[in-house]
Amino acid sequence: MTTTPAAVAESGLDVLGTVDVDDVLDYLHRDLKRLPGYLDLYRRYLRQRWDVFALDFTPDSRDWAERMTADERDAFVAISSGFHHGERQVEVELPLFMLGGDDEAKIYLSSQIEDEARHTVFFDRFYREVVGLPGDSVQDLLDASYNYVSETFIGPFGLLAHLGDTLRRDPDDPVARVRFGTAYFLWIEGVLALSVMKITLGYCRSRGVLPGYSAGFTATCRDEARHVQFGMRFLRDSVRADPRLLLEVHETLRTLLAMNRATSRPVELGALGWSGEEVRRLMIRQLWMKVNDVGIDLPSDIRDSIQRIEPDLAGG
Amino acid sequence: MALDRTAPPSPPSAAPAHRAADPAAPPPFLGPAWAEAVRAAVDSGPPPEVRAAKLDKYWTWIERRRADYTATWVLGVRGAPAALGSTRRDITLEWSGGRCARVAVTAPDASTPPGTYVLSAEYAVWRRLLSGEDPGRVLMYRQMRLEHGDVLLFFRGVYFFVESLAALARVPAAVP
Numbered sequence: 001m002t003t004t005p006a007a008v009a010e011s012g013l014d015v016l017g018t019v020d021v022d023d024v025l026d027y028l029h030r031d032l033k034r035l036p037g038y039l040d041l042y043r044r045y046l047r048q049r050w051d052v053f054a055l056d057f058t059p060d061s062r063d064w065a066e067r068m069t070a071d072e073r074d075a076f077v078a079i080s081s082g083f084h085h086g087e088r089q090v091e092v093e094l095p096l097f098m099l100g101g102d103d104e105a106k107i108y109l110s111s112q113i114e115d116e117a118r119h120t121v122f123f124d125r126f127y128r129e130v131v132g133l134p135g136d137s138v139q140d141l142l143d144a145s146y147n148y149v150s151e152t153f154i155g156p157f158g159l160l161a162h163l164g165d166t167l168r169r170d171p172d173d174p175v176a177r178v179r180f181g182t183a184y185f186l187w188i189e190g191v192l193a194l195s196v197m198k199i200t201l202g203y204c205r206s207r208g209v210l211p212g213y214s215a216g217f218t219a220t221c222r223d224e225a226r227h228v229q230f231g232m233r234f235l236r237d238s239v240r241a242d243p244r245l246l247l248e249v250h251e252t253l254r255t256l257l258a259m260n261r262a263t264s265r266p267v268e269l270g271a272l273g274w275s276g277e278e279v280r281r282l283m284i285r286q287l288w289m290k291v292n293d294v295g296i297d298l299p300s301d302i303r304d305s306i307q308r309i310e311p312d313l314a315g316g
Numbered sequence: 317m318a319l320d321r322t323a324p325p326s327p328p329s330a331a332p333a334h335r336a337a338d339p340a341a342p343p344p345f346l347g348p349a350w351a352e353a354v355r356a357a358v359d360s361g362p363p364p365e366v367r368a369a370k371l372d373k374y375w376t377w378i379e380r381r382r383a384d385y386t387a388t389w390v391l392g393v394r395g396a397p398a399a400l401g402s403t404r405r406d407i408t409l410e411w412s413g414g415r416c417a418r419v420a421v422t423a424p425d426a427s428t429p430p431g432t433y434v435l436s437a438e439y440a441v442w443r444r445l446l447s448g449e450d451p452g453r454v455l456m457y458r459q460m461r462l463e464h465g466d467v468l469l470f471f472r473g474v475y476f477f478v479e480s481l482a483a484l485a486r487v488p489a490a491v492p
Binding site: 089146151152153154155157158159161162163164165166179251252254255258259261262263264265266 | 370371373374377378450452453455456457458461462467468469470471472474475478
Protein backbone atom coordinates (compact mmCIF):
# COMPACT_ATOMS: atom_id res chain seq x y z
CA MET A 1 0.00 0.00 0.00
CA THR A 2 1.37 3.41 -0.96
CA THR A 3 1.76 5.98 1.80
CA THR A 4 1.09 9.56 0.73
CA PRO A 5 3.80 12.18 1.21
CA ALA A 6 1.59 13.93 3.76
CA ALA A 7 1.29 10.71 5.76
CA VAL A 8 5.05 10.12 5.55
CA ALA A 9 5.60 13.65 6.85
CA GLU A 10 3.30 13.32 9.84
CA SER A 11 3.59 9.67 10.95
CA GLY A 12 5.01 8.64 14.27
CA LEU A 13 7.40 5.76 14.94
CA ASP A 14 4.51 3.29 15.35
CA VAL A 15 3.43 3.86 11.73
CA LEU A 16 6.80 4.59 10.10
CA GLY A 17 7.93 1.00 10.58
CA THR A 18 5.24 -0.10 8.14
CA VAL A 19 5.94 2.55 5.48
CA ASP A 20 7.68 1.40 2.29
CA VAL A 21 11.10 3.03 1.93
CA ASP A 22 10.23 3.92 -1.66
CA ASP A 23 7.45 6.15 -0.35
CA VAL A 24 9.95 7.93 1.90
CA LEU A 25 12.35 8.37 -1.03
CA ASP A 26 9.50 9.78 -3.12
CA TYR A 27 8.71 12.15 -0.26
CA LEU A 28 12.36 13.25 -0.23
CA HIS A 29 12.62 13.88 -3.96
CA ARG A 30 9.23 15.57 -4.27
CA ASP A 31 10.58 18.70 -2.57
CA LEU A 32 13.93 18.80 -4.35
CA LYS A 33 12.59 20.91 -7.20
CA ARG A 34 11.21 23.63 -4.92
CA LEU A 35 13.65 23.21 -2.01
CA PRO A 36 12.16 24.50 1.27
CA GLY A 37 13.82 27.34 3.16
CA TYR A 38 16.14 26.62 6.08
CA LEU A 39 13.63 27.72 8.74
CA ASP A 40 10.89 25.67 7.05
CA LEU A 41 13.13 22.64 7.42
CA TYR A 42 13.80 23.53 11.04
CA ARG A 43 10.03 23.70 11.73
CA ARG A 44 9.61 20.35 10.05
CA TYR A 45 12.37 18.93 12.28
CA LEU A 46 10.50 20.07 15.38
CA ARG A 47 7.42 18.15 14.23
CA GLN A 48 9.28 15.04 13.08
CA ARG A 49 11.80 14.55 15.89
CA TRP A 50 11.50 11.07 17.34
CA ASP A 51 12.67 9.37 20.52
CA VAL A 52 15.39 6.82 19.84
CA PHE A 53 14.82 5.31 23.29
CA ALA A 54 11.16 4.62 22.49
CA LEU A 55 12.14 1.85 20.07
CA ASP A 56 11.67 -1.73 21.25
CA PHE A 57 14.40 -4.01 19.89
CA THR A 58 13.12 -7.14 21.67
CA PRO A 59 11.45 -8.64 18.54
CA ASP A 60 14.54 -7.72 16.49
CA SER A 61 16.75 -9.64 18.86
CA ARG A 62 14.55 -12.73 18.39
CA ASP A 63 14.55 -12.32 14.60
CA TRP A 64 18.34 -11.95 14.60
CA ALA A 65 18.84 -15.16 16.52
CA GLU A 66 16.01 -17.31 15.17
CA ARG A 67 14.76 -16.13 11.79
CA MET A 68 17.75 -14.69 9.95
CA THR A 69 20.35 -16.94 8.36
CA ALA A 70 24.06 -16.57 9.03
CA ASP A 71 24.55 -15.17 5.51
CA GLU A 72 21.80 -12.63 6.06
CA ARG A 73 23.28 -11.55 9.40
CA ASP A 74 26.77 -11.24 7.90
CA ALA A 75 25.57 -9.15 4.98
CA PHE A 76 23.33 -7.01 7.16
CA VAL A 77 26.02 -6.23 9.71
CA ALA A 78 28.60 -5.53 7.01
CA ILE A 79 26.32 -2.92 5.43
CA SER A 80 25.00 -1.47 8.68
CA SER A 81 28.48 -0.98 10.13
CA GLY A 82 29.22 1.51 7.37
CA PHE A 83 26.20 3.42 8.62
CA HIS A 84 27.06 3.06 12.32
CA HIS A 85 30.43 4.72 11.69
CA GLY A 86 29.04 7.05 9.04
CA GLU A 87 26.54 8.54 11.48
CA ARG A 88 29.26 9.06 14.05
CA GLN A 89 31.52 10.73 11.51
CA VAL A 90 28.92 13.19 10.22
CA GLU A 91 27.80 13.93 13.79
CA VAL A 92 31.32 15.08 14.71
CA GLU A 93 32.13 16.85 11.41
CA LEU A 94 28.92 18.84 10.82
CA PRO A 95 29.61 21.32 13.66
CA LEU A 96 32.59 22.56 11.63
CA PHE A 97 30.25 23.43 8.74
CA MET A 98 27.89 25.18 11.17
CA LEU A 99 30.67 27.60 12.16
CA GLY A 100 29.98 29.51 8.93
CA GLY A 101 26.94 30.53 6.91
CA ASP A 102 23.94 32.68 7.78
CA ASP A 103 21.91 32.43 10.96
CA GLU A 104 18.99 30.62 9.36
CA ALA A 105 21.40 27.92 8.21
CA LYS A 106 23.00 27.71 11.66
CA ILE A 107 19.61 27.27 13.34
CA TYR A 108 18.68 24.51 10.90
CA LEU A 109 22.08 22.83 11.24
CA SER A 110 21.69 22.62 15.02
CA SER A 111 18.76 20.28 14.32
CA GLN A 112 20.71 18.19 11.83
CA ILE A 113 23.55 17.72 14.32
CA GLU A 114 20.98 16.47 16.85
CA ASP A 115 19.55 14.14 14.18
CA GLU A 116 22.99 12.68 13.47
CA ALA A 117 23.69 12.18 17.18
CA ARG A 118 20.32 10.39 17.54
CA HIS A 119 21.10 8.20 14.54
CA THR A 120 24.43 7.27 16.15
CA VAL A 121 22.57 6.22 19.29
CA PHE A 122 20.12 4.25 17.14
CA PHE A 123 22.97 2.14 15.72
CA ASP A 124 24.64 1.91 19.11
CA ARG A 125 21.42 0.40 20.51
CA PHE A 126 20.99 -1.91 17.50
CA TYR A 127 24.52 -3.30 17.75
CA ARG A 128 24.34 -3.59 21.52
CA GLU A 129 20.81 -5.07 21.87
CA VAL A 130 20.31 -7.00 18.63
CA VAL A 131 23.73 -7.93 17.18
CA GLY A 132 25.17 -8.37 20.67
CA LEU A 133 28.48 -6.59 20.26
CA PRO A 134 30.29 -5.96 23.54
CA GLY A 135 31.22 -2.63 25.10
CA ASP A 136 30.33 -0.12 27.76
CA SER A 137 30.76 3.17 25.93
CA VAL A 138 29.71 4.50 22.53
CA GLN A 139 33.36 4.30 21.47
CA ASP A 140 33.57 0.67 22.63
CA LEU A 141 30.72 -0.24 20.28
CA LEU A 142 32.31 1.72 17.45
CA ASP A 143 35.56 -0.14 18.04
CA ALA A 144 33.71 -3.46 18.00
CA SER A 145 31.84 -2.79 14.76
CA TYR A 146 34.86 -1.26 13.00
CA ASN A 147 36.09 -4.74 12.11
CA TYR A 148 33.12 -5.05 9.76
CA VAL A 149 33.76 -1.73 8.03
CA SER A 150 35.41 -1.81 4.63
CA GLU A 151 38.87 -0.26 4.31
CA THR A 152 37.51 2.03 1.61
CA PHE A 153 35.10 3.61 4.10
CA ILE A 154 37.84 6.06 5.02
CA GLY A 155 37.83 7.47 1.48
CA PRO A 156 34.67 9.59 1.59
CA PHE A 157 34.56 9.90 5.37
CA GLY A 158 38.27 10.72 5.72
CA LEU A 159 37.85 13.29 2.96
CA LEU A 160 34.93 14.80 4.87
CA ALA A 161 37.04 14.99 8.04
CA HIS A 162 39.87 16.80 6.31
CA LEU A 163 37.53 19.12 4.42
CA GLY A 164 36.11 19.87 7.86
CA ASP A 165 39.61 20.70 9.06
CA THR A 166 39.84 23.28 6.27
CA LEU A 167 36.56 24.78 7.49
CA ARG A 168 37.89 24.91 11.03
CA ARG A 169 40.62 27.25 9.80
CA ASP A 170 38.23 29.44 7.74
CA PRO A 171 34.53 28.60 8.31
CA ASP A 172 33.27 31.12 5.73
CA ASP A 173 35.57 30.12 2.86
CA PRO A 174 33.03 29.48 0.06
CA VAL A 175 35.29 26.98 -1.72
CA ALA A 176 35.76 24.93 1.45
CA ARG A 177 32.03 25.07 2.18
CA VAL A 178 31.01 23.88 -1.28
CA ARG A 179 33.57 21.07 -1.21
CA PHE A 180 32.33 19.94 2.21
CA GLY A 181 28.69 20.30 1.11
CA THR A 182 29.27 18.22 -2.01
CA ALA A 183 30.97 15.41 -0.10
CA TYR A 184 28.43 15.37 2.72
CA PHE A 185 25.01 16.33 1.38
CA LEU A 186 25.29 15.18 -2.22
CA TRP A 187 27.48 12.06 -2.00
CA ILE A 188 27.38 10.67 1.56
CA GLU A 189 23.75 11.49 2.26
CA GLY A 190 22.24 11.84 -1.21
CA VAL A 191 23.81 8.75 -2.76
CA LEU A 192 25.43 6.41 -0.21
CA ALA A 193 22.95 6.74 2.66
CA LEU A 194 19.78 6.55 0.62
CA SER A 195 21.06 3.50 -1.25
CA VAL A 196 21.85 1.61 1.96
CA MET A 197 18.47 2.59 3.38
CA LYS A 198 16.67 1.15 0.40
CA ILE A 199 18.68 -2.09 0.54
CA THR A 200 18.33 -2.83 4.26
CA LEU A 201 14.77 -1.55 4.71
CA GLY A 202 13.65 -3.37 1.55
CA TYR A 203 15.16 -6.57 2.95
CA CYS A 204 13.43 -6.13 6.34
CA ARG A 205 10.09 -5.52 4.65
CA SER A 206 10.32 -8.46 2.25
CA ARG A 207 11.40 -10.87 5.02
CA GLY A 208 9.15 -9.42 7.70
CA VAL A 209 12.01 -9.08 10.22
CA LEU A 210 13.58 -6.43 12.47
CA PRO A 211 10.56 -4.21 13.19
CA GLY A 212 12.44 -1.95 15.61
CA TYR A 213 15.21 -1.41 13.10
CA SER A 214 12.63 -0.74 10.36
CA ALA A 215 10.82 1.89 12.43
CA GLY A 216 13.99 3.68 13.50
CA PHE A 217 15.74 3.51 10.15
CA THR A 218 12.65 4.64 8.23
CA ALA A 219 12.46 7.60 10.62
CA THR A 220 16.16 8.15 9.93
CA CYS A 221 15.42 8.09 6.20
CA ARG A 222 12.74 10.75 6.70
CA ASP A 223 15.31 12.85 8.60
CA GLU A 224 17.65 12.43 5.63
CA ALA A 225 15.00 14.07 3.46
CA ARG A 226 15.51 17.30 5.40
CA HIS A 227 19.27 16.91 5.28
CA VAL A 228 19.43 16.34 1.54
CA GLN A 229 16.97 19.15 0.84
CA PHE A 230 19.06 21.54 2.97
CA GLY A 231 22.24 20.43 1.24
CA MET A 232 20.87 20.70 -2.27
CA ARG A 233 19.53 24.18 -1.51
CA PHE A 234 22.91 25.16 -0.11
CA LEU A 235 24.72 23.92 -3.23
CA ARG A 236 22.19 25.46 -5.61
CA ASP A 237 22.32 28.85 -3.87
CA SER A 238 26.12 28.78 -3.60
CA VAL A 239 26.54 28.14 -7.33
CA ARG A 240 23.92 30.77 -8.20
CA ALA A 241 25.77 33.31 -6.05
CA ASP A 242 29.13 32.49 -7.62
CA PRO A 243 29.04 30.24 -10.71
CA ARG A 244 32.77 29.53 -10.35
CA LEU A 245 31.88 27.34 -7.36
CA LEU A 246 30.39 24.81 -9.76
CA LEU A 247 34.00 23.86 -10.54
CA GLU A 248 34.46 22.96 -6.86
CA VAL A 249 31.41 20.69 -7.01
CA HIS A 250 33.02 19.04 -10.03
CA GLU A 251 36.47 18.66 -8.45
CA THR A 252 34.96 17.16 -5.30
CA LEU A 253 32.87 14.73 -7.32
CA ARG A 254 35.94 13.75 -9.37
CA THR A 255 37.72 12.88 -6.11
CA LEU A 256 34.77 10.93 -4.70
CA LEU A 257 34.27 9.02 -7.93
CA ALA A 258 38.00 8.26 -8.19
CA MET A 259 37.98 6.79 -4.68
CA ASN A 260 34.77 4.87 -5.40
CA ARG A 261 36.56 2.52 -7.82
CA ALA A 262 38.46 0.81 -5.00
CA THR A 263 36.73 -2.13 -3.31
CA SER A 264 38.60 -3.94 -0.55
CA ARG A 265 36.25 -6.70 0.59
CA PRO A 266 33.21 -8.54 -0.72
CA VAL A 267 29.71 -8.07 0.65
CA GLU A 268 27.25 -10.87 -0.06
CA LEU A 269 24.43 -8.64 -1.22
CA GLY A 270 22.56 -11.64 -2.60
CA ALA A 271 21.63 -12.61 0.97
CA LEU A 272 19.65 -9.37 1.18
CA GLY A 273 18.06 -9.82 -2.23
CA TRP A 274 20.31 -7.50 -4.21
CA SER A 275 23.00 -7.89 -6.85
CA GLY A 276 26.03 -5.64 -7.19
CA GLU A 277 24.70 -4.40 -10.52
CA GLU A 278 21.37 -3.44 -8.94
CA VAL A 279 23.15 -1.48 -6.21
CA ARG A 280 25.33 0.21 -8.83
CA ARG A 281 22.27 1.31 -10.81
CA LEU A 282 20.57 2.47 -7.62
CA MET A 283 23.53 4.69 -6.72
CA ILE A 284 23.72 6.13 -10.22
CA ARG A 285 20.00 6.91 -10.15
CA GLN A 286 20.24 8.55 -6.72
CA LEU A 287 23.08 10.80 -7.89
CA TRP A 288 21.37 11.85 -11.12
CA MET A 289 18.11 12.64 -9.30
CA LYS A 290 19.94 15.11 -7.07
CA VAL A 291 22.04 16.87 -9.69
CA ASN A 292 19.18 17.07 -12.20
CA ASP A 293 16.64 18.38 -9.71
CA VAL A 294 18.86 21.21 -8.48
CA GLY A 295 20.33 21.96 -11.91
CA ILE A 296 23.98 21.02 -11.38
CA ASP A 297 25.56 20.59 -14.81
CA LEU A 298 28.25 17.94 -15.08
CA PRO A 299 31.03 17.74 -17.67
CA SER A 300 31.47 14.64 -19.81
CA ASP A 301 34.34 13.09 -17.81
CA ILE A 302 32.22 13.08 -14.64
CA ARG A 303 29.22 11.73 -16.54
CA ASP A 304 31.44 8.90 -17.77
CA SER A 305 32.73 8.24 -14.24
CA ILE A 306 29.19 8.08 -12.88
CA GLN A 307 28.40 5.30 -15.34
CA ARG A 308 31.29 3.32 -13.84
CA ILE A 309 30.25 3.73 -10.19
CA GLU A 310 30.98 0.70 -7.99
CA PRO A 311 28.72 -0.44 -5.13
CA ASP A 312 29.80 1.43 -2.00
CA LEU A 313 27.89 0.57 1.14
CA ALA A 314 28.09 3.21 3.81
CA GLY A 315 26.16 6.28 4.79
CA GLY A 316 25.63 8.94 7.39
CA MET B 317 32.90 -11.93 8.48
CA ALA B 318 35.31 -9.39 9.79
CA LEU B 319 38.53 -9.61 7.84
CA ASP B 320 42.00 -8.92 9.10
CA ARG B 321 42.69 -5.33 8.16
CA THR B 322 46.43 -5.73 8.05
CA ALA B 323 48.93 -8.24 9.23
CA PRO B 324 49.89 -6.99 12.67
CA PRO B 325 53.36 -5.50 12.84
CA SER B 326 55.87 -6.43 15.44
CA PRO B 327 55.22 -4.34 18.54
CA PRO B 328 57.68 -1.51 18.89
CA SER B 329 60.62 -2.36 21.06
CA ALA B 330 61.66 -0.16 23.92
CA ALA B 331 65.00 1.35 22.94
CA PRO B 332 67.70 0.96 25.59
CA ALA B 333 69.43 4.17 26.62
CA HIS B 334 72.81 2.85 25.50
CA ARG B 335 72.34 0.28 22.79
CA ALA B 336 74.94 -2.42 22.45
CA ALA B 337 75.63 -3.40 18.84
CA ASP B 338 73.07 -6.18 18.39
CA PRO B 339 72.55 -7.08 14.74
CA ALA B 340 69.20 -8.69 15.57
CA ALA B 341 67.82 -5.62 17.34
CA PRO B 342 65.44 -3.37 15.40
CA PRO B 343 66.93 -0.06 14.27
CA PRO B 344 66.00 3.04 16.25
CA PHE B 345 62.84 4.82 15.14
CA LEU B 346 63.75 7.80 12.92
CA GLY B 347 67.36 6.64 12.57
CA PRO B 348 69.04 6.26 9.15
CA ALA B 349 68.82 2.44 9.13
CA TRP B 350 65.11 2.61 9.95
CA ALA B 351 64.60 5.22 7.21
CA GLU B 352 66.25 2.99 4.62
CA ALA B 353 64.18 0.01 5.80
CA VAL B 354 61.06 2.15 5.40
CA ARG B 355 62.05 3.12 1.88
CA ALA B 356 62.51 -0.52 0.94
CA ALA B 357 59.23 -1.55 2.59
CA VAL B 358 57.01 1.09 0.99
CA ASP B 359 58.74 0.69 -2.35
CA SER B 360 58.26 -3.07 -2.49
CA GLY B 361 54.54 -2.92 -1.70
CA PRO B 362 52.53 -5.26 0.52
CA PRO B 363 53.78 -8.73 1.46
CA PRO B 364 51.57 -11.67 0.34
CA GLU B 365 49.77 -12.07 3.67
CA VAL B 366 48.71 -8.42 3.64
CA ARG B 367 47.72 -8.56 -0.01
CA ALA B 368 45.60 -11.66 0.56
CA ALA B 369 43.49 -9.93 3.21
CA LYS B 370 41.92 -7.55 0.68
CA LEU B 371 40.41 -7.91 -2.77
CA ASP B 372 42.68 -7.71 -5.83
CA LYS B 373 40.52 -4.82 -7.01
CA TYR B 374 41.77 -2.74 -4.09
CA TRP B 375 45.42 -3.41 -4.90
CA THR B 376 44.80 -2.79 -8.60
CA TRP B 377 43.39 0.64 -7.70
CA ILE B 378 46.55 1.38 -5.70
CA GLU B 379 48.85 0.11 -8.45
CA ARG B 380 47.14 2.31 -11.03
CA ARG B 381 47.39 5.33 -8.76
CA ARG B 382 51.00 4.57 -7.99
CA ALA B 383 52.11 3.82 -11.56
CA ASP B 384 53.14 7.38 -12.41
CA TYR B 385 53.04 8.85 -8.93
CA THR B 386 55.48 11.68 -8.31
CA ALA B 387 55.14 13.63 -5.09
CA THR B 388 56.85 14.27 -1.79
CA TRP B 389 55.18 13.29 1.47
CA VAL B 390 56.42 14.90 4.66
CA LEU B 391 55.20 13.10 7.77
CA GLY B 392 55.74 15.04 10.96
CA VAL B 393 56.24 13.56 14.41
CA ARG B 394 55.08 16.20 16.86
CA GLY B 395 56.18 16.22 20.48
CA ALA B 396 59.00 13.74 20.09
CA PRO B 397 60.52 12.65 23.40
CA ALA B 398 63.94 13.73 24.65
CA ALA B 399 65.63 10.66 23.17
CA LEU B 400 64.47 11.86 19.73
CA GLY B 401 65.41 15.49 20.28
CA SER B 402 62.35 16.87 22.12
CA THR B 403 61.28 18.65 18.94
CA ARG B 404 59.25 17.95 15.86
CA ARG B 405 60.91 15.52 13.49
CA ASP B 406 59.86 15.06 9.88
CA ILE B 407 60.06 11.96 7.72
CA THR B 408 60.28 12.77 4.00
CA LEU B 409 59.27 10.18 1.40
CA GLU B 410 60.10 11.13 -2.17
CA TRP B 411 58.06 9.35 -4.85
CA SER B 412 59.21 9.53 -8.44
CA GLY B 413 57.51 7.67 -11.27
CA GLY B 414 55.85 5.29 -8.82
CA ARG B 415 59.05 4.40 -6.95
CA CYS B 416 60.03 5.52 -3.49
CA ALA B 417 63.39 7.06 -4.32
CA ARG B 418 64.39 8.40 -0.92
CA VAL B 419 63.36 8.47 2.71
CA ALA B 420 65.05 10.96 5.01
CA VAL B 421 64.46 12.18 8.54
CA THR B 422 65.18 15.73 9.65
CA ALA B 423 67.61 16.37 12.47
CA PRO B 424 66.27 17.78 15.75
CA ASP B 425 65.53 21.50 15.48
CA ALA B 426 65.59 21.40 11.67
CA SER B 427 62.72 23.16 9.95
CA THR B 428 60.01 21.12 8.24
CA PRO B 429 61.05 20.49 4.63
CA PRO B 430 58.72 21.37 1.76
CA GLY B 431 56.46 18.64 0.45
CA THR B 432 53.56 18.15 -1.92
CA TYR B 433 51.66 16.97 1.13
CA VAL B 434 52.71 17.68 4.70
CA LEU B 435 50.95 15.71 7.41
CA SER B 436 51.72 15.32 11.08
CA ALA B 437 50.66 13.46 14.19
CA GLU B 438 51.60 13.50 17.85
CA TYR B 439 54.32 11.10 18.95
CA ALA B 440 51.76 9.11 20.96
CA VAL B 441 49.79 8.52 17.74
CA TRP B 442 52.97 7.35 15.98
CA ARG B 443 53.56 4.89 18.78
CA ARG B 444 50.08 3.49 18.30
CA LEU B 445 50.60 3.26 14.55
CA LEU B 446 53.83 1.33 15.12
CA SER B 447 51.88 -0.97 17.45
CA GLY B 448 49.38 -1.83 14.72
CA GLU B 449 46.65 0.82 14.94
CA ASP B 450 44.68 1.14 11.70
CA PRO B 451 46.30 3.99 9.72
CA GLY B 452 43.09 4.70 7.82
CA ARG B 453 41.18 5.24 11.03
CA VAL B 454 43.97 7.48 12.36
CA LEU B 455 43.64 9.59 9.23
CA MET B 456 39.82 9.63 9.35
CA TYR B 457 39.80 10.64 13.01
CA ARG B 458 42.19 13.50 12.12
CA GLN B 459 44.77 12.19 14.55
CA MET B 460 47.06 12.76 11.58
CA ARG B 461 46.36 16.15 10.05
CA LEU B 462 46.98 17.40 6.55
CA GLU B 463 48.94 20.61 7.14
CA HIS B 464 49.80 21.44 3.54
CA GLY B 465 48.61 20.27 0.13
CA ASP B 466 45.35 20.12 -1.78
CA VAL B 467 43.00 17.89 0.17
CA LEU B 468 41.08 16.72 -2.92
CA LEU B 469 44.22 15.71 -4.81
CA PHE B 470 45.60 14.01 -1.71
CA PHE B 471 42.49 11.89 -1.33
CA ARG B 472 42.61 10.77 -4.96
CA GLY B 473 45.52 8.61 -3.80
CA VAL B 474 44.34 7.99 -0.25
CA TYR B 475 44.42 4.17 -0.25
CA PHE B 476 47.95 4.25 -1.67
CA PHE B 477 48.91 6.61 1.15
CA VAL B 478 47.22 4.50 3.83
CA GLU B 479 48.84 1.27 2.66
CA SER B 480 52.23 2.99 2.47
CA LEU B 481 51.75 4.25 6.01
CA ALA B 482 50.82 0.71 7.06
CA ALA B 483 54.01 -0.58 5.37
CA LEU B 484 56.05 2.06 7.19
CA ALA B 485 54.46 1.04 10.50
CA ARG B 486 55.29 -2.63 9.91
CA VAL B 487 59.02 -1.87 9.79
CA PRO B 488 60.42 -2.97 13.15
CA ALA B 489 61.66 -0.06 15.18
CA ALA B 490 63.11 0.51 18.61
CA VAL B 491 60.92 3.23 20.06
CA PRO B 492 61.78 5.33 23.11
